[in-house]
Amino acid sequence: MKQLFAAVLAILLLAGCSEEQEERSPEVLLEKMEQDYLGQIARLGILDLYQEVKWRLYCNHCDVPVKNCMGRELRGVTYGMLDLKVFYLKYENGKGELAYTFIYDNSLQCSLEEVPGNKIHGIGFVKDGIKPLYYISAGEAGHISIKCDTMADISECPTRMINPDQPVVRKFLLKNRNKLNPWFHMQAVKRGFLPED
Structure with missing residues (x-):
């Protein structure tokens, strides 16, 4: 009887540890953060x-090869094939910032710091504004102007x-339609960039 009790106790302890680890896994944390x-x-009314x-x-980044995903090199993968989740939102006094991160395999954040050209991953905005105030860059610039004519290096222009x-x-999009992230693919069809499947 004591052996059975010890075995049941060990199983319960292991199950509890496993559940706790799952709750702290990168997948769960990223999903909870995005939710x-x-x-x-939704509360701010900025879903659009x-x-x-x-x-x-x-x-902006769909055809750019992924060079760094938490130290992992991903051959044949571009940012248009990854998931894209919101990871930062700040809003006060009618102005805000909204930034995203690309995710591989539901758990690895893929940096834009090493990509050529602009490294935009978010915007500054006015709540009811149509155009962004500025773009947020993962590079040294921090903020990028929304007007290309004010840039010293036109290659950084976020065309x-x-x-x-x-x-x-x-x-x-046409060449890689079967490899695209599902949300990106759906939006490309909805916006007329791809024919319906």
């Missing part, structure tokens, strides 16, 4: 802004953020 932010986004920025970020309807974006 919290999505709740705040959230979706539009997400779409533009996908278009695809300003207008996602670029031939290179459409070409990438």
Whole structure:
């Protein structure tokens, strides 16, 4: 009887540890964080802004190869194939910032710091504004102007953020439609960038 009790106790302890580890896993933490932010986004009434920025970020980086995903090199993977989750929201006095992170395999954050060109991963905004106040960069710049004519280096111009309807974006989408992130694919169809399946 004592042996049975010890075995049951050991199983319960292991199950409790396993549950606790699952609650702290990167997947669970990232999902919980995004759900919290999505709740705040809904309360602020900026769901359309959230979706539009997400779409533009996908278009901006869709064909860029992923070079660094928490120290992991991913061959043949581009940012358009990854998940994109909101990971930062700040709002006060009528102005806010909204930033996203690309995720591989539901748990690894993939940095934009090493990508060529702009490293935009979010925006500054006015709650009821149509255009962003500025773009948030993962690079040294921090903030990037929304006007290309004020930039010293035109290669940093966020052309695809300003207008996602670029031939290179459409070409990438058509060529890689079966590899795209499901949300990105659905939006591309909805917005007329891809024909319906």
